Each structure stands twice: as C-alpha cells, then as structure tokens.
Amino acid sequence: MARDVNESLARVFGLSAEEYARVLDIMGRTPSLTELGVFSVMWSEHCSYKSSRVWLKLLPTTAPWVILGPGENAGVVDIGDGLAAIFKMESHNHPSFIEPYQGAATGVGGILRDVFTMGARPVANLNALRFGDPALPRTRRTIDGVVRGIGGYGNCVGVPTVGGEINFHPSYNGNPLVNAMTVGIAPADRIFLSAAAGVGNPVVYVGSKTGRDGIHGATMASAEFGQDSEEKRPTVQVGDPFVEKLLIEACLELMATDAIVAIQDMGAAGLTSSSVEMAGKGDVGIVLDLDAVPQRETGMSAYEMMLSESQERMLIVLRPDRQEVARAIFAKWELDFAVIGHLTDTGRIVVTHRGVVEADIPLAPLAEQAPLYHRPTVDTPQPAPLGEVADPVGLEAALLRLLGCPDLCSRAWVWDQYDSTVGGQTVRRPGAADAAIVRIEGSRRALALTTDCTPRYCQADPEAGGAQAVAEAWRNITATGATPLAITDNMNFGNPEKPEIMGQFAAAIRGMAAACVALDFPVVSGNVSLYNETEGRPILPTPAIGGLGVLADAAASVGLALPRDCCLIVIGATVGHLGQSLWLREVAGREDGPPPPVDLAAERRNGDFVRREILAGRVRACHDASDGGLLLAVVEMALAGDVGAGLLPAPGGVASHAFWFGEDQGRYVLAVQDALAMLQAAAAAGVPALLLGVSGGKDLTLPTGDTISLARLRAVHEQALPSLMGG
Amino acid sequence: MKAGIVVFPGINRERDMAIALEAAAGHKPRMVWHHETDLAGLDLVVIPGGFSYGDYLRCGAMAAQSPVMGAIRAHAARGGHILGVCNGFQILTEAGLLPGALLRNASLRFLSMDCWLRVERADTDFARHYQPGAVFRSPMAHGDGNYFADDATLDRLEGEGLVAFRYVTQEGAVTPEANRNGSARNIAGLYSPNLRVLGLMPHPEDLVDPLMGGTDGKPLFDGLAAALAA
Numbered sequence: 042m043a044r045d046v047n048e049s050l051a052r053v054f055g056l057s058a059e060e061y062a063r064v065l066d067i068m069g070r071t072p073s074l075t076e077l078g079v080f081s082v083m084w085s086e087h088c089s090y091k092s093s094r095v096w097l098k099l100l101p102t103t104a105p106w107v108i109l110g111p112g113e114n115a116g117v118v119d120i121g122d123g124l125a126a127i128f129k130m131e132s133h134n135h136p137s138f139i140e141p142y143q144g145a146a147t148g149v150g151g152i153l154r155d156v157f158t159m160g161a162r163p164v165a166n167l168n169a170l171r172f173g174d175p176a177l178p179r180t181r182r183t184i185d186g187v188v189r190g191i192g193g194y195g196n197c198v199g200v201p202t203v204g205g206e207i208n209f210h211p212s213y214n215g216n217p218l219v220n221a222m223t224v225g226i227a228p229a230d231r232i233f234l235s236a237a238a239g240v241g242n243p244v245v246y247v248g249s250k251t252g253r254d255g256i257h258g259a260t261m262a263s264a265e266f267g268q269d270s271e272e273k274r275p276t277v278q279v280g281d282p283f284v285e286k287l288l289i290e291a292c293l294e295l296m297a298t299d300a301i302v303a304i305q306d307m308g309a310a311g312l313t314s315s316s317v318e319m320a321g322k323g324d325v326g327i328v329l330d331l332d333a334v335p336q337r338e339t340g341m342s343a344y345e346m347m348l349s350e351s352q353e354r355m356l357i358v359l360r361p362d363r364q365e366v367a368r369a370i371f372a373k374w375e376l377d378f379a380v381i382g383h384l385t386d387t388g389r390i391v392v393t394h395r396g397v398v399e400a401d402i403p404l405a406p407l408a409e410q411a412p413l414y415h416r417p418t419v420d421t422p423q424p425a426p427l428g429e430v431a432d433p434v435g436l437e438a439a440l441l442r443l444l445g446c447p448d449l450c451s452r453a454w455v456w457d458q459y460d461s462t463v464g465g466q467t468v469r470r471p472g473a474a475d476a477a478i479v480r481i482e483g484s485r486r487a488l489a490l491t492t493d494c495t496p497r498y499c500q501a502d503p504e505a506g507g508a509q510a511v512a513e514a515w516r517n518i519t520a521t522g523a524t525p526l527a528i529t530d531n532m533n534f535g536n537p538e539k540p541e542i543m544g545q546f547a548a549a550i551r552g553m554a555a556a557c558v559a560l561d562f563p564v565v566s567g568n569v570s571l572y573n574e575t576e577g578r579p580i581l582p583t584p585a586i587g588g589l590g591v592l593a594d595a596a597a598s599v600g601l602a603l604p605r606d607c608c609l610i611v612i613g614a615t616v617g618h619l620g621q622s623l624w625l626r627e628v629a630g631r632e633d634g635p636p637p638p639v640d641l642a643a644e645r646r647n648g649d650f651v652r653r654e655i656l657a658g659r660v661r662a663c664h665d666a667s668d669g670g671l672l673l674a675v676v677e678m679a680l681a682g683d684v685g686a687g688l689l690p691a692p693g694g695v696a697s698h699a700f701w702f703g704e705d706q707g708r709y710v711l712a713v714q715d716a717l718a719m720l721q722a723a724a725a726a727g728v729p730a731l732l733l734g735v736s737g738g739k740d741l742t743l744p745t746g747d748t749i750s751l752a753r754l755r756a757v758h759e760q761a762l763p764s765l766m767g768g
Numbered sequence: 769m770k771a772g773i774v775v776f777p778g779i780n781r782e783r784d785m786a787i788a789l790e791a792a793a794g795h796k797p798r799m800v801w802h803h804e805t806d807l808a809g810l811d812l813v814v815i816p817g818g819f820s821y822g823d824y825l826r827c828g829a830m831a832a833q834s835p836v837m838g839a840i841r842a843h844a845a846r847g848g849h850i851l852g853v854c855n856g857f858q859i860l861t862e863a864g865l866l867p868g869a870l871l872r873n874a875s876l877r878f879l880s881m882d883c884w885l886r887v888e889r890a891d892t893d894f895a896r897h898y899q900p901g902a903v904f905r906s907p908m909a910h911g912d913g914n915y916f917a918d919d920a921t922l923d924r925l926e927g928e929g930l931v932a933f934r935y936v937t938q939e940g941a942v943t944p945e946a947n948r949n950g951s952a953r954n955i956a957g958l959y960s961p962n963l964r965v966l967g968l969m970p971h972p973e974d975l976v977d978p979l980m981g982g983t984d985g986k987p988l989f990d991g992l993a994a995a996l997a998a
Binding site: 189192196197198199281282283284286287374375456457458459460461462464465466467468480482595596 | 787
C-alpha cells in the first residue's frame with residue numbers, strides 16, 4: 042500500500058486539516074502510513090469522544106455503591122454479598138445498516154468482551170433497537186438481519202438475551218440503531234483493569250487471528266452516510282461466536298490465576314486502541330512486533346494489522362513468570378496465544394514489521410493533544426402547547442389501533458428468536474415484567490435489567506426527553522420491586538458539527554444529569570454514536586439508557602401478569618397529557634406538542650412508595666404506564682395474565698381519551714387485593730392513587746360498556762409484527 | 769447416581785444441567801472434557817446443549833467425531849444411561865446412537881419459547897416420575913430441532929415404543945400448531961431400543977425451580993436419580 046502521506050490522505054482518513062497539522066507537530070516529521078492510521082482512529086469521534094467529552098462531564102458518576110465509573114471498559118457497581126455487576130451498552134449502528142446480520146452480531150460480541158475483559162462472567166444481554174418505517178422492504182430486511190444477528194451470536198455464546206426495546210420511525214430509515222448491552226457478575230475484589238504496568242512485562246495476543254476485516258471501522262462509524270454506504274461493506278467485521286465462547290472460558294480461567302497484570306479487548310480500532318490505551322493509562326511505553334501477530338491472511342501490511350477490527354481478540358500484559366501457565370490455558374481452549382511485544386519505559390509505542398519500524402509515536406501527546414471540541418449549540422425551540430384535541434374515534438377503536446401499531450404491538454416475534462433461558466437463572470423473561478429479572482447463580486439475589494428511551498419526546502424537547510429516558514429506566518426497575526443502582530448510556534445523535542444537533546446532545550445530557558441526581562441513579566459507563574445521518578437527515582435524538590437494579594431476594598419480584606379478582610390502582614397523577622403521545626400520532630395523525638413533563642420529586646416519591654409496597658408483599662402485579670398510557674398498561678397486564686378487567690369511568694375534569702391514553706409520567710398500575718388499604722397507604726405517603734377497575738373474566742370491559750374479548754385483543758397485539766415481517 | 773456432563777468446546781448449557789443434576793442427586797456431577805476417553809464409574813453420561821465446535825458443519829457432526837465419543841459409545845454398549853439434550857440429541861443422532869436427524873426448524877428461525885411435551889411412556893428410568901400421558905412444560909431454544917427420519921424408521925420407532933416425548937398442546941393434543949419446529953410426528957424425544965439412551969430437543973433442566981416459573985422438568989432428574997441410586 043504505497044500511498045503518499047499528506048493532508049489529502051489525512052482527510053480521507055477522517056482527520057481535519059487542523060488535526061493533521063497537530064499530527065505533524067507532534068511527530069516533527071511526516072508520519073508513516075501506519076502512524077497516520079493510528080492517529081486517525083485514535084482521534085476519530087468514535088474513539089476520542091472529541092465532540093461529546095465536554096458534555097459527558099456533566100453526568101453524575103458516583104454513589105456509595107459505584108466501584109468504577111466511566112473510563113474503563115465497563116462500569117462496576119457493588120450488588121452486595123461481595124459481588125459486583127459489570128455492565129455497559131454500546132452502539133453498532135453504522136455496521137448494522139451496511140450489513141445487518143454481522144453488524145448486530147459483532148455488536149453483541151464487542152460488548153460481551155468489554156464486560157468479560159474486566160473479570161465478569163456475562164449473565165445477560167439486552168438491546169435497544171430503532172428501525173425505520175416498517176412498511177419499507179429495506180426496513181424489514183434490516184430488522185430480520187439484526188434480529189438474526191443478535192440471536193445468532195448471543196444464542197451461541199450462551200448468554201441469555203433477556204430484554205430490550207424497539208421503536209420505529211422514518212428518521213431511522215437510513216440509519217437504524219443497534220445498541221447492545223451486556224451485564225456480568227464478578228467478585229467485587231477481582232476486577233481486572235486495562236492500565237499496563239511493569240517494564241519488560243510481555244504483551245500477549247490471544248483469540249482469533251487477524252484478517253483484513255473492519256479496517257477503518259471506527260472511522261466509518263464517525264462519518265455520515267451518503268449514497269456510497271453500500272461500498273463500505275468491507276469495513277464491517279465478521280463475528281465468530283464460537284471463538285468468543287472459548288475466549289470467555291479461557292479468559293475467566295486465566296483470571297482465576299494471578300497471571301494478569303492488565304487486559305483489554307481489541308474492539309474499535311483493534312490492536313491500535315488496545316495497545317495505545319493500555320500503555321497510555323499505565324504511563325509506560327510499548328513495543329509491538331507485528332511478525333508475531335497471528336494472521337489469517339498473507340501479505341498483510343503493518344497498516345492493515347494495526348487497523349484491523351477482526352473480532353474475538355484480546356491483549357494481555359502478563360506477569361513474566363506466569364507466561365507458561367497462561368499459554369497452557371489458551372492451548373487447552375485451542376486459541377491463538379502469541380507474545381507480540383513488551384512494555385518499555387520510553388513512553389512511546391514502537392511498531393516493527395519485517396525488521397522495519399513502521400510506527401514510533403509518543404503516547405502522551407497522542408492522548409493529551411487529542412482534539413477536544415466545544416462545538417456550537419443551538420437550543421431546540423420549545424414546542425407550542427398542544428391545546429385541546431378532540432377524540433375522533435372513541436376508546437375502543439383507538440385501543441385497537443394502538444395495540445397493533447408497530448411501536449406498541451407484541452415483540453414476541455423478536456424475543457422468540459433469542460435464547461432467554463440459557464444459564465437457568467432467568468426469573469422473569471422478556472415481556473413478563475417491566476424489567477428482566479436474572480438471579481445470580483447460587484444466590485438469592487437477582488438483577489433487574491431494562492433499556493429505555495422515548496426518542497419522539499427527545500426530538501420535541503431533548504432536555505425533558507433525556508430526563509424521561511432515565512426516569513423510565515428507574516421506573517421499570519422499580520416496578521419489579523428492585524432497587525435501581527446505576528445506568529449505562531448510549532447517546533445516538535446526528536452530526537455534531539450542526540449546532541442544532543449539538544444543542545440536542547447538550548440538552549439531553551442536562552436532562553439526564555438532573556434525573557440521575559434526583560433518582561440516585563448514576564452513569565457508570567456509556568458510549569456515544571454521532572453522525573447518525575444519511576444524506577443530511579438526522580435520526581431522532583436517542584439517548585438510550587440501560588438500567589440495572591438489584592433485588593435482595595429474587596422471589597420478591599413481581600411481574601406484570603394480571604391475576605384474577607384484584608383491584609387495579611394507578612399510582613401517580615393523571616392529567617391526561619397528550620402532547621407527543623402515541624395516541625396523538627397513531628389516532629389523531631399528529632406529531633406535535635410538548636412531551637410529558639417529568640416531575641423528578643414526584644417520580645421518586647411514587648416509585649419509592651411502589652417499591653416499598655411490592656417488597657411488603659401487597660402488590661400482585663405491577664406495570665408502569667408509559668407509551669400508550671393507562672389503557673395500554675392495563676391491556677398489556679391483562680394479556681400477560683390472560684385475565685380480563687372491567688374499568689371505571691374516568692374521573693371528572695379529564696376527557697376520557699386523555700385520561701386513558703395520555704402519557705403522564707411517574708405512574709404505575711398495581712394489581713392489589715385490598716384496594717382500600719392501598720389507597721390509604723398512598724394517601725399517607727402523599728402519593729396520588731386512584732381505583733381504575735377490577736380484574737376477572739376473559740374480556741376487557743371499557744367504561745363505555747363496550748366489551749372486547751382478550752382473544753381479539755391478543756390477535757391484534759400478537760399478529761401485527763409477524764404479519765409485518767411475513768411470518 | 770454418578771453423573772458426568774460432557775463438555776465440548778462451544779457447549780453452553782452445562783451449568784444449567786449441573787444445577788438440575790445436583791438438585792436431584794445431592795452432589796455435583798463430574799465435568800468431562802471432550803479429550804477424556806475414560807468414563808468408567810459413571811452411571812449417567814449427559815451431553816448438554818450448546819453449539820459444539822460452533823456447529824458450523826451440521827449440528828453435532830464435529831462432536832460426533834471427537835475423542836470422547838468412543839468412550840460414550842462404549843458406555844452405551846455397556847448398557848449405561850445417556851441423556852442428550854438439544855445439541856446433545858443432535859450429537860447422538862450424528863454419532864448413530866439414535867436414528868434420524870435434526871434439520872433446520874421448519875420456520876427457518878431460531879425458536880426460543882416454552883413448549884408442552886406429552887410423556888409417551890413412563891416405564892423408563894428417565895420418565896418414571898411422570899404419569900403416562902402426562903403433559904409437562906419445558907423451555908426450548910434451538911435452530912435445528914426439526915426431527916426427521918424416513919417413514920419406515922418412524923414406523924419402527926412407533927412400533928417399538930421408542931418415542932419418548934411429543935410436542936402437544938397444553939391439553940395434550942398432537943397438532944401442527946404445537947409442533948413449532950416441524951418435527952416428524954411431533955417427536956421431541958427418542959429412546960434407544962434398550963431405553964437407556966434418551967435424546968430430546970427441549971430443556972427440562974431449565975425448569976426445575978419455582979423461581980424460574982415452574983418445576984415441570986424436575987421429575988425427569990428426580991426419576992433418574994432414584995433409578996440410578998447406588
């Protein structure tokens with residue numbers, strides 16, 4: 042690859058003219074091709090967070106239970122009993138558009154490695170997916186490929202996929218979002234970090250061989266799509282979940298010894314980012330001999346090896362006296378193991394290949410002089426108030442339309458393709474509760490896990506939407522009886538060089554930060570995906586939140602399945618907010634008004650009350666009222682329990698359609714046996730509560746007296762997605 | 769009951785199986801690495817679910833050629849008990865210890881859901897804690913569970929009473945709707961002629977604890993532990 046290194050090549054590699062000038066300044070000469078490659082990926086948006094870092098600092102990241110916040114491969118929280126939960130969510134948006142199956146599959150593989158590289162056995166996968174207009178064939182092809190990819194990888198590695206969410210909107214037509222989350226469990230005192238230490242210590246490469254796949258993937262993920270996006274297919278990596286499974290077992294076996302000094306997976310920007318970050322964090326130098334790198338293709342150049350994003354690879358700094366112990370473990374699992382370098386005291390990364398020094402870069406300036414942008418922002422204008430919206434169709438017709446619309450219909454078609462039970466610890470599977478419940482093997486404890494975001498709220502008001510995403514994750518965990526502990530965030534936005542996009546980002550962060558503080562729900566890890574635009578059209582701002590909570594006793598959790606002979610009570614105030622609601626979009630055909638406000642004090646008060654009542658054993662089922670409002674919440678509970686319900690009229694002062702379909706926040710629908718006691722307890726706690734109806738039978742009886750059989754509701758709910766996808 | 773779980777690279781339900789076996793037998797099973805060739809002393813050899821060797825060839829085809837398979841065949845020849853679940857069932861058919869083959873699901877999609885199984889005979893060491901004709905719930909999770917054999921083989925299996933479990937409705941009816949993967953004659957599990965080898969696609973080991981939604985799978989392991997008690 043004899044290419045002249047100059048500013049124009051730097052531009053092709055994604056560096057600006059100013060950034061290239063800084064490279065020249067640091068190097069004091071024209072960089073080699075390999076060196077330019079290293080700078081371009083390390084300074085890409087994907088690796089450097091150059092546009093987002095100034096804003097991410099506003100997020101709260103500490104709490105007494107936080108062991109490690111952002112900065113390592115994943116966040117770590119104390120979950121009691123000497124155990125830690127390690128988790129993170131990460132995007133694979135751009136690859137999943139170009140090649141849906143492999144893009145999604147390697148997204149799962151990458152986030153798994155981020156978690157087990159820290160010493161945790163992965164125990165659960167979740168995801169947050171956004172697709173375009175489902176009427177388009179391209180969208181259906183993307184959905185099919187992404188779902189197969191997530192299943193193909195997760196099912197094979199044997200980590201249950203226990204939860205997730207899916208939204209549809211035309212803004213994702215050319216830019217689907219695939220955000221994958223992994224949660225693992227480790228002893229709290231056995232967390233492995235990436236900072237290299239010990240001059241002379243061997244640097245070891247393990248896992249799959251290196252090929253030419255994914256070269257410049259991180260750069261591709263840091264640019265908008267144009268009409269040539271199909272040509273970028275070669276930048277997508279190819280996953281091998283079988284090798285990943287072996288790598289998990291081999292790494293965990295090695296981690297049970299005292300051989301590891303530092304370890305990091307080779308994710309975006311592969312060997313470059315892992316070696317640069319490990320050495321940089323440890324304040325040491327590193328020498329790499331690329332001739333020793335296991336290769337699956339012949340004639341690879343230094344540039345190609347340093348930039349390859351071949352999957353299922355890890356870089357480890359070992360104690361020299363434990364090298365043979367480690368080698369034997371990887372031999373047992375039939376994985377490549379190669380000493381490819383050692384640590385030095387030079388503070389430089391030196392890469393040699395066939396006796397030639399291909400790169401020699403000082404590490405400190407590479408990190409410290411990485412670009413950092415305070416990009417201009419423009420605030421999103423406040424949406425005009427919605428005003429009165431008349432009900433054009435009535436409750437029954439609106440319910441049926443909403444129940445079968447893409448954003449609310451049953452996701453069983455998707456879940457049924459994910460192994461949700463492997464491991465034997467899944468207490469509440471997808472759709473059974475507001476958060477998935479996964480018990481910790483050999484313990485009574487369980488994790489409550491969810492992913493949440495409502496992009497249409499974020500589009501209308503990014504600050505309110507950011508707060509709402511965090512609040513909904515907190516609420517979904519609370520609705521199972523679990524105590525919310527921390528979140529991981531996956532910030533998916535458009536082109537940050539546009540002030541209105543950067544304004545969305547900044548406002549979403551402000552809203553999230555306020556909610557995190559009010560709810561004691563800090564951010565411990567995360568990922569930023571920008572440039573989610575195709576031909577200049579950005580996605581809806583989508584700050585996806587992955588939430589984690591803990592239950593001291595898995596048996597105390599509740600699901601959403603409605604039991605018979607219960608009273609339905611809504612906790613939280615209902616004013617009938619229809620702005621940005623699904624009713625407004627699907628029934629009235631409008632996408633306007635402000636999103637529902639999030640009153641964080643009320644959110645906290647209502648949730649703490651609900652959790653207390655669940656743990657006291659006074660709640661038989663619980664479901665938060667969110668998309669689609671109260672009536673959808675009740676119907677989802679009825680379908681999950683296969684038990685009908687009869688509903689009372691809306692209280693005076695709120696129009697019936699606004700009461701049943703409004704999306705006021707901070708609300709939970711509870712099924713209880715003693716309604717009076719619950720209403721009194723709520724009053725005593727200063728929490729609004731209202732009786733909605735009673736459960737029983739096999740029909741839903743609306744306040745109008747109209748009756749719809751559960752069978753009919755189920756057919757509408759469950760057939761929508763399969764018929765969309767052609768079975 | 770001395771049980772051993774065979775661990776091929778890529779197997780992923782060995783932990784689930786170990787939990788179910790320990791709950792039934794009162795002690796941990798032995799984990800058998802795929803290079804081992806001596807299974808002496810084991811009453812029960814279990815081949816659990818997963819993706820042995822990645823299953824990049826036909827499911828189970830690589831595992832059927834692995835070093836431990838000779839010992840498993842010898843164990844079968846000695847009249848030892850063998851339980852193959854999911855990938856384990858696929859491996860047993862590839863190794864010729866059970867007839868037929870497991871093809872891609874008829875829908876060509878991975879299927880992860882609960883199914884209902886009918887106990888076709890209860891006079892075996894595996895099913896003795898179920899009632900004959902009982903219907904029980906079991907999770908299943910596979911892409912290749914569509915049992916296939918030629919008609920003559922199917923007739924013989926039926927005639928000799930070697931069908932262990934069938935996919936049925938909750939009420940016990942054999943219907944196409946209950947047979948999600950498209951298996952011939954709704955067959956979910958099969959016995960060897962001596963009734964000592966059982967292969968089945970669903971995962972009763974994942975339903976042995978009320979917390980996970982039920983204990984429908986527990987009688988299978990309790991029955992084995994009782995039958996094989998020293």
